[in-house]
Amino acid sequence: MVLLQPIWFLVRRLLLAVMVVFLDNTVIWQVALMTMTVVTQVIILGRVEPFALPSRVRYELFSECVVMLVMYHMICFTPFVSDLEVRFRLGYSVCTVVSVHLSYSLGILLKTTLKDLWRMYRIHNASKEHDKQRTELQKRLVKRAPSIRQKRLEKRKRLDEEREKRENELLEEHKKKVLEEQKEAEDKAKYLKAKADLEKVRREFEASRPERDRMADYVLGPE
Amino acid sequence: MILLNAVVTILVSASLNELLGMVNAYQLILMMPLLMVTLPPNAGMYFAQLMTIAAFEVFDTKPFLDRLLRLEPTDPVNSNYEAVGLESLYFLHNMGTLVLAFVFFMLEAAVSLLCRSSSHRKIKEFGDKLHKQLFWGSFITLVTEAYSMLTISCMINLRFLSWGSFSIGMMSVFAILTTLFLIAFPAYLGWLLKTNFQNLELKSFK
Numbered sequence: 001m002v003l004l005q006p007i008w009f010l011v012r013r014l015l016l017a018v019m020v021v022f023l024d025n026t027v028i029w030q031v032a033l034m035t036m037t038v039v040t041q042v043i044i045l046g047r048v049e050p051f052a053l054p055s056r057v058r059y060e061l062f063s064e065c066v067v068m069l070v071m072y073h074m075i076c077f078t079p080f081v082s083d084l085e086v087r088f089r090l091g092y093s094v095c096t097v098v099s100v101h102l103s104y105s106l107g108i109l110l111k112t113t114l115k116d117l118w119r120m121y122r123i124h125n126a127s128k129e130h131d132k133q134r135t136e137l138q139k140r141l142v143k144r145a146p147s148i149r150q151k152r153l154e155k156r157k158r159l160d161e162e163r164e165k166r167e168n169e170l171l172e173e174h175k176k177k178v179l180e181e182q183k184e185a186e187d188k189a190k191y192l193k194a195k196a197d198l199e200k201v202r203r204e205f206e207a208s209r210p211e212r213d214r215m216a217d218y219v220l221g222p223e
Numbered sequence: 224m225i226l227l228n229a230v231v232t233i234l235v236s237a238s239l240n241e242l243l244g245m246v247n248a249y250q251l252i253l254m255m256p257l258l259m260v261t262l263p264p265n266a267g268m269y270f271a272q273l274m275t276i277a278a279f280e281v282f283d284t285k286p287f288l289d290r291l292l293r294l295e296p297t298d299p300v301n302s303n304y305e306a307v308g309l310e311s312l313y314f315l316h317n318m319g320t321l322v323l324a325f326v327f328f329m330l331e332a333a334v335s336l337l338c339r340s341s342s343h344r345k346i347k348e349f350g351d352k353l354h355k356q357l358f359w360g361s362f363i364t365l366v367t368e369a370y371s372m373l374t375i376s377c378m379i380n381l382r383f384l385s386w387g388s389f390s391i392g393m394m395s396v397f398a399i400l401t402t403l404f405l406i407a408f409p410a411y412l413g414w415l416l417k418t419n420f421q422n423l424e425l426k427s428f429k
Contacts, residue, residue, distance in 0.1 A: 003416050010370055010409040013250065017374035020257040021300075021382050027259045034258075063248035070255050077260035084263075091263035098252060098273070105248075 005050035012037045027078050034071050038064050059108065066101040070094060249273075250371040256303045257375070267306050274307045284322050288315050292390040300379060309375065312383045313391075314398040317376035321369050328361055366408060377402045 019033045042064055044050065051057050073094040081087055141148075256262055256270045288294065297312045299305040309317045318325075335357055338350025366373070380398035385391055 003413055003420070006416065007409045007413045009247070010367065010412065013371045014374050014405060014409070016251065016254055017371070017378045020254060020375065021378035024259050024300075030258050067248055067251050070252050073266075074255050074258050074260050077262055077266075087261075087263045088265065091266035091269075094266050095269045098269070101248065101252075 001048045002050050004044055004048050008040065008044055012041065027075075031071065031075055035068075038068050038071070062104070063101065066097060069097050073097070253307060254371060254375070256307055257309075258303075260303070262303065262306070271306045284319060285311070285316055288322070292394070293388070294390055294394070300383075304379075309379060312379055313394050314376050314380035314401065315394060317379060318369075318372065321372060324365055324369070328357075328365060331357060331361060363412070370405070370408075373401065374405055377405060 015033065015037060019030050023029045023033070042061065045057055045060055045064075049057070051060065073090055076090050077087060081090070253270065253274055256267070262270065289296070292315075294313060294316075299310045300312070304310070308319070311317055315322055331353065335350050335353040338346050339354060341347050341350065377398050380395065381402060384395050384398075386395060
């Protein structure tokens with residue numbers, strides 16, 4: 001909905017251009033369309049709230065009021081007001097209205113510019129102070145630099161030693177583990193070999209059974 | 224002395240023009256005298272002065288365009304149009320210095336394209352930067368700020384459309400094409416803002 005504002009900004013100008021050029025024989029339509037655009041803009045300002053700052057919304061509303069006032073003056077410059085002297089006075093009136101709006105707008109612009117300048121001045125001062133503090137800190141660090149460097153080197157050395165020790169421990173543990181695994185594998189192989197031998201003997205014994213039975217018959221005699 | 228005076232005038236009118244450009248309501252207020260009304264002389268003079276500042280006519284492009292396109296001078300639609308600076312029926316005449324702004328934009332686009340096609344790294348980076356700024360920085364700002372003047376100039380040309388000579392015919396075709404662009408522009412801008420709504424606050428997008 002917020003996107004209505006930039007689109008309406010352009011569509012309004014397009015409508016007004018069409019109205020001004022093509023409806024030049026019917027002032028009533030020109031006035032009616034102009035009023036419609038002002039009312040639509042006010043509805044968008046109130047309903048959609050396209051601007052984040054309330055001051056901007058107030059300014060836009062003020063601008064719309066001025067547009068409306070100028071348009072009412074334009075109505076008086078039609079045959080609706082036939083007295084030339086009244087028209088002349090209304091001419092001054094419209095100049096005053098536009099001038100007031102122009103002064104107000106320029107005032108706001110001046111105020112914003114001065115505010116920005118003040119902020120820039122403060123930022124400049126703050127950055128100068130910051131630079132000063134940083135220079136002092138750098139000087140102090142340069143003074144303390146040798147001791148700090150030595151401490152850092154010692155710390156690094158200590159850390160290196162600790163790391164080396166830890167690595168050695170891990171290496172030893174790994175070696176021990178590998179040896180244990182190797183021993184276990186050898187034991188397992190021996191066990192399997194013994195088991196295979198035993199099985200072989202048993203098979204041989206089983207194979208020689210008929211021969212043994214015949215020999216037993218021969219020695220003991222048939223039953 | 225004359226040169227100094229001219230420079231000061233240009234600077235003052237440029238700054239005032241910038242200030243007036245910021246005040247969007249003036250685009251509408253300055254359109255008011257174009258309604259079918261008879262302004263009293265005091266108001267007419269006041270609006271004419273205001274328009275002189277707002278139009279920021281640094282160079283008179285009319286003689287140059289006349290010579291280039293061989294155009295015959297025309298009368299304004301009426302005295303109200305003449306008072307606010309719309310002194311012709313032709314689109315390019317009424318645009319005034321804005322023509323130069325659009326020519327400058329086209330040149331900028333050409334430079335950007337050339338730089339982007341270069342093999343040199345720094346020139347390519349410059350071209351990319353220019354291309355990024357070109358659309359959001361130059362084009363949209365230029366069209367939005369000049370939208371009132373563009374639409375009015377186009378509509379006048381469309382109202383009094385003529386095909387008398389090749390130049391006038393070209394001007395009419397140009398006015399029709401620009402009108403189509405101006406009608407499509409709000410829709411395109413709306414679509415563009417809607418699709419990039421989440422990124423509008425990003426610094427890279429700006």
